[in-house]
Amino acid sequence: MERLSRKAMKTSNMTCTWLHRHGSPVCVVFFAGWGMDSRPFAPLAAGGVDVCMLSQYRNTWPLTLPELQTYEDVILVAWSFGVWMATQVCTWPLRALCSEMIALGGTLKPVDERQGLAPQQFEAVLADFDENRLVAFYRTMFDEEDEAACFLRNRPHRTLADLREELVFLHQASRDAPVALDMFSHHVVTSRDRIFAGRNQLRAWGKESTHTVPWPHFPFYRFTSWGELLNALLADR
16 A cells, blocks of 8 residues: 555545555445544455545535546445444535445444433543543454454554544534434444444334344454455345
8 A cells, every 4th residue: 555644635624545546446435433544444455446534533514525536336334433424524426426325333323322322421431531541442342352452553643632632523513413314325233333332223223224243343354355345244235
């Protein structure tokens, strides 16, 4: 891959990073969750697709990605808090480019007792946010120690102040915004999730419209490439 300094670009409201850009006819637009940068996703090969990642959210201004016009197919994958963020910033022209829009391990009400993260838990993290809290959160994303260790070797290069600022923004913005309309064609529930509980995801989407998988909150290390992950996400199509 290209070095991060060459491929990461701050837009007006987030950071756009090309994890893979090799001229594939298919592009995955990936809305990452809170606190991410490109480093945790370095272990995943392309697997036949280009991957454009959005992360480090700062506001909900409309997003345009004109470079996507060159692709034969665009598939949107929104994960964790990125599910909510995608609904806030994706313009209609951007949505129209996508053949599939997949919600993974997140909901339209990310801070909610029954459909997201419990508000009291979220506020407790904000009130006492430090390195120990952060590492504990990272470990909670996994149910396998080797995957947690892989993440910690590739953890994001971001300061505590920067992470907390993003967390405050997501908390306030998701609380104040009206509930978004469901734009997703596919809802993947991570049933072994200890961040967005599987039962809350099911309540948010409804059992009949979901594909449930036995994955933890951060499922990416179950796969060797983005192409393999995409096949698993769309397995029931």
